[in-house]
Amino acid sequence: MTRVTFVQHDGARHQIETGDGYSLMEVAINNNISGIDGDCGGVCACATCHVYVDEAWTSKLGERTAMETDMLELAADVTERSRLACQIKVDTALDGLTVHLPESQH
Amino acid sequence: MPHEAAMRAHNRAATIALEDIDVSDPELWRTDSHWPYFERLRAEDPVHFCRDSQFGPYWSVTKFNDIMAVDTNHAVFSSDIGLGGITILDDDPKDALPMFIAMDPPKHDHQRKVVAPIVGPGNLAKMEGLIRSRAAAILDELPVGETFDWVERVSIELTTQMLATLFDFPFEDRHKLTYWSDVVTTLAAPGEIVETVEEQNAILMECLEYFVRLWNERVNEEPASDLISMLAHGESTRHMTPKEYLGNIILLIVGGNDTTRNTMTGSVLALNQNPDQYQKLRDHPELIPSMVSETIRWQTPLAHMRRTATCDTELGGKKIAKDDKVIMWYVSGNRDETVIDRPNDYIIDRERPRQHLSFGFGIHRCVGNRLAEMQLRIVWEEILKRYPTIEVVGEPVRPATPFVKGYQSLPVRIPASASLPARPSRAKARPQIERRPPYRQPAKVLAAATLVSAAGALLFNLMPTILALAASRFGLSDDQVGAVGSSYLGGFALVATTSNLWIDRFNWRLVVAIASLLSVIGLAGSAFAPSMPTLLASLGLAGACLGTLYTVCIAVVSENHKPDRAFGVKLTGEVTLAIVGLLAISTFALAQADFRMAMLLLAGLSGAAAISGLVAFPAGRAVVPPEKRFAMTRRAGGSVRAPRNVTAWIGLSALFISFSGLAALWAFVFQLAPTFGVDANAAENVLTAALVVSGAAGLTAALLGDKFGRVKPLAIGMLLAICGVAAFHWGGDFGPYLAGVVLTGGLWNFPMAYQMGMIATSDERGNIAVLMPAALAVGGALGPVLAGALLAGGHGYAPLYGLFAGATAIGLAAFIVMGRRLASGA
Numbered sequence: 001m002t003r004v005t006f007v008q009h010d011g012a013r014h015q016i017e018t019g020d021g022y023s024l025m026e027v028a029i030n031n032n033i034s035g036i037d038g039d040c041g042g043v044c045a046c047a048t049c050h051v052y053v054d055e056a057w058t059s060k061l062g063e064r065t066a067m068e069t070d071m072l073e074l075a076a077d078v079t080e081r082s083r084l085a086c087q088i089k090v091d092t093a094l095d096g097l098t099v100h101l102p103e104s105q106h
Numbered sequence: 107m108p109h110e111a112a113m114r115a116h117n118r119a120a121t122i123a124l125e126d127i128d129v130s131d132p133e134l135w136r137t138d139s140h141w142p143y144f145e146r147l148r149a150e151d152p153v154h155f156c157r158d159s160q161f162g163p164y165w166s167v168t169k170f171n172d173i174m175a176v177d178t179n180h181a182v183f184s185s186d187i188g189l190g191g192i193t194i195l196d197d198d199p200k201d202a203l204p205m206f207i208a209m210d211p212p213k214h215d216h217q218r219k220v221v222a223p224i225v226g227p228g229n230l231a232k233m234e235g236l237i238r239s240r241a242a243a244i245l246d247e248l249p250v251g252e253t254f255d256w257v258e259r260v261s262i263e264l265t266t267q268m269l270a271t272l273f274d275f276p277f278e279d280r281h282k283l284t285y286w287s288d289v290v291t292t293l294a295a296p297g298e299i300v301e302t303v304e305e306q307n308a309i310l311m312e313c314l315e316y317f318v319r320l321w322n323e324r325v326n327e328e329p330a331s332d333l334i335s336m337l338a339h340g341e342s343t344r345h346m347t348p349k350e351y352l353g354n355i356i357l358l359i360v361g362g363n364d365t366t367r368n369t370m371t372g373s374v375l376a377l378n379q380n381p382d383q384y385q386k387l388r389d390h391p392e393l394i395p396s397m398v399s400e401t402i403r404w405q406t407p408l409a410h411m412r413r414t415a416t417c418d419t420e421l422g423g424k425k426i427a428k429d430d431k432v433i434m435w436y437v438s439g440n441r442d443e444t445v446i447d448r449p450n451d452y453i454i455d456r457e458r459p460r461q462h463l464s465f466g467f468g469i470h471r472c473v474g475n476r477l478a479e480m481q482l483r484i485v486w487e488e489i490l491k492r493y494p495t496i497e498v499v500g501e502p503v504r505p506a507t508p509f510v511k512g513y514q515s516l517p518v519r520i521p522a523s524a525s526l527p528a529r530p531s532r533a534k535a536r537p538q539i540e541r542r543p544p545y546r547q548p549a550k551v552l553a554a555a556t557l558v559s560a561a562g563a564l565l566f567n568l569m570p571t572i573l574a575l576a577a578s579r580f581g582l583s584d585d586q587v588g589a590v591g592s593s594y595l596g597g598f599a600l601v602a603t604t605s606n607l608w609i610d611r612f613n614w615r616l617v618v619a620i621a622s623l624l625s626v627i628g629l630a631g632s633a634f635a636p637s638m639p640t641l642l643a644s645l646g647l648a649g650a651c652l653g654t655l656y657t658v659c660i661a662v663v664s665e666n667h668k669p670d671r672a673f674g675v676k677l678t679g680e681v682t683l684a685i686v687g688l689l690a691i692s693t694f695a696l697a698q699a700d701f702r703m704a705m706l707l708l709a710g711l712s713g714a715a716a717i718s719g720l721v722a723f724p725a726g727r728a729v730v731p732p733e734k735r736f737a738m739t740r741r742a743g744g745s746v747r748a749p750r751n752v753t754a755w756i757g758l759s760a761l762f763i764s765f766s767g768l769a770a771l772w773a774f775v776f777q778l779a780p781t782f783g784v785d786a787n788a789a790e791n792v793l794t795a796a797l798v799v800s801g802a803a804g805l806t807a808a809l810l811g812d813k814f815g816r817v818k819p820l821a822i823g824m825l826l827a828i829c830g831v832a833a834f835h836w837g838g839d840f841g842p843y844l845a846g847v848v849l850t851g852g853l854w855n856f857p858m859a860y861q862m863g864m865i866a867t868s869d870e871r872g873n874i875a876v877l878m879p880a881a882l883a884v885g886g887a888l889g890p891v892l893a894g895a896l897l898a899g900g901h902g903y904a905p906l907y908g909l910f911a912g913a914t915a916i917g918l919a920a921f922i923v924m925g926r927r928l929a930s931g932a
């Protein structure tokens with residue numbers, strides 16, 4: 001099991017334990033974390049699962065794909081720590097991952 | 107739709123051959139009978155090629171996942187307007203407005219990024235209160251116990267108010283937004299709100315004018331959070347051209363208009379057709395957001411989006427060729443049962459309500475989607491507070507189009523009850539859009555301008571003869587001849603280059619009267635001039651005055667509603683008067699080499715033409731000229747300078763250079779004659795022929811238009827001119843002289859019309875094209891003096907021919923480069 005933490009815009013923290021093989025977006029949706037919408041169902045096609053990855057974790061994730069980079073153009077307030085949660089595969093290597101959620105998905 | 111019609115549609119769809127299915131048929135959409143066709147395609151031929159339709163051949167993509175694959179692959183499936191745009195109807199890139207929905211990256215990204223914050227989370231939160239209060243006001247006025255049209259009273263009114271808010275548009279004029287949106291999306295045809303494309307464009311120009319005014323009001327104020335202010339202040343948009351500005355406005359007006367409108371109407375229809383869902387909604391208002399998404403799915407307000415393949419590719423086992431038109435039928439994907447459970451049912455509490463294609467996916471996903479959802483949510487929150495039920499009491503009327511899937515009307519009724527007393531309708535009719543009839547220049551005004559312009563152009567057209575006569579009268583050397591030519595043209599140039607400073611300050615009739623009088627004095631003065639300085643001075647005066655007449659006439663003729671034809675008429679008039687002048691001079695002055703008589707004849711003719719033109723001459727502008735009408739004030743300061751329009755400057759420079767060459771040659775054309783053994787009378791005849799040809803050349807250009815593009819005719823004309831000067835150089839008798847004069851001076855109006863057309867087209871901001879008269883005037887003044895200087899070197903006329911050939915060749919090369927830049931979109 002892997003623990004991931006979602007920090008909502010108002011500061012509320014939600015720590016979730018999840019099995020492997022889910023995308024971070026799916027973890028959020030399945031656990032009713034509001035602030036991640038995932039309109040397209042997780043195929044990198046809507047940019048409504050925008051998260052800010054905490055400093056400590058940015059290097060542990062892979063690079064953004066070209067499609068992810070294109071789609072992030074659609075999100076608001078994008079920074080170098082921005083990722084699309086549907087493109088982050090959760091596994092034990094990411095145990096303790098913390099992400100911040102934007103004020104709202106565009 | 108009525109049961110029998112539905113049955114008929116089903117039978118036809120079941121029996122028709124697959125290859126004959128054409129889902130784009132507008133009649134299917136008007137009658138809402140496309141559904142069985144899409145069912146069949148999804149089952150039997152999900153990626154389906156339709157060989158022929160009123161929109162040409164196209165591929166239909168009908169299943170959810172295939173549509174998703176196309177929508178997210180923007181590199182292969184392009185939205186670019188140059189390939190036809192984003193609807194099944196091919197847009198003409200020449201007419202089309204630049205909008206980021208019909209662009210590919212990177213340009214798409216830059217433009218979308220500027221607009222996106224307007225409909226982003228921060229702004230939405232700010233707008234919620236205002237949307238709610240406006241919705242409340244509209245809903246409170248609805249009649250109770252009476253039938254009314256939901257589309258007109260609610261859907262249109264609400265979405266229009268929403269748009270007005272986004273733009274901070276003057277509230278009392280908001281009906282114009284709906285009008286302009288309807289005008290843009292209508293296929294111009296008799297009986298529609300716009301009957302011709304010309305009318306459609308004229309209305310869009312009025313829209314642009316209005317928005318330019320708003321831009322100019324806000325650009326130097328503090329930045330505000332409405333779209334116009336954001337565009338005027340944004341670093342990457344403050345230099346946008348009027349066309350780009352209009353394109354973005356239209357995109358938001360259209361994108362935010364009928365889609366939301368039709369979903370608002372659709373929600374009432376859907377709930378009525380599914381009363382159990384309506385009851386569920388009343389019992390559980392917290393389901394409103396979910397119901398909104400379900401309605402957007404069920405309605406699919408834009409039935410399709412179109413892409414064009416940029417290379418050969420494969421989809422669903424089919425081979426799609428480069429340039430093929432590919433239609434993503436969102437309406438079909440939204441009913442795909444392999445992805446959506448019970449897709450034809452309207453279920454307001456689905457598990458994943460946003461699982462639909464109506465907003466598209468990928469980089470072009472609707473930028474306003476959250477705003478649309480918010481509007482619909484607020485409206486339903488307010489409806490449920492007031493009206494337990496809204497009954498549909500008649501059939502909806504749908505438009506005949508495969509693109510916008512909506513309703514032109516929906517009759518509804520809010521029943522009265524004990525708790526909801528009857529309320530009569532207090533409908534205010536939608537204000538009628540008054541259209542001022544477009545300005546139509548009266549024929550007599552064009553005639554007047556033609557006469558005055560002919561007077562203005564007379565001396566230039568006869569310049570070769572006049573200069574030759576002056577040369578013999580005063581014993582002038584070639585460089586002195588050049589000076590004489592340039593003095594006249596210099597006066598002309600001075601007036602033309604400064605026209606912006608004076609043309610709108612004075613009554614034109616007064617200007618024409620004074621300028622005519624002074625030009626007669628100038629011409630007569632040169633007739634009697636005892637010495638060179640006096641000659642130069644009086645010709646300079648004549649030039650300035652005749653130049654004034656000519657410049658004012660350009661302004662008048664530019665207002666004509668058929669400009670090509672009007673300029674053709676003006677040109678014909680100028681040529682005619684010139685021919686009369688030549689005849690007069692040949693008869694009375696030439697044989698005797700009587701310079702004085704010639705100038706007096708010119709003074710008389712010019713004066714007579716100008717005074718007769720004065721009779722019907724207008725006192726000032728009748729319409730605002732385009733460069734003023736759409737002049738967008740730019741915010742002062744900032745780090746990004748306006749982009750240099752290199753292409754237009756290349757054209758303007760080329761115009762200047764090649765016209766200098768022409769003016770140089772033209773000044774000496776009569777003087778050249780003896781070197782070909784051509785006597786004065788024969789030379790006059792040749793000049794007359796050249797004048798006739800010049801009239802015909804201008805008319806030909808006007809008639810031909812850009813049927814063969816612009817670079818080809820321009821190149822042919824300029825190459826022929828070079829051949830003409832070659833004939834001068836290598837020939838020695840009448841034939842080459844005739845050929846030379848006709849091909850250089852005679853033909854010149856033909857390529858020049860295209861040169862000016864290219865510059866005008868390349869200059870979207872309008873600040874370079876207005877310099878064209880100045881370029882011609884300065885080039886025209888420079889030419890003769892340059893020629894004189896060259897000829898003074900004493901090497902015969904060869905240097906002059908070289909100058910012309912060189913200037914023409916440089917000009918031609920520059921215009922070819924310009925043509926390439928324009929074609930590649932620079």
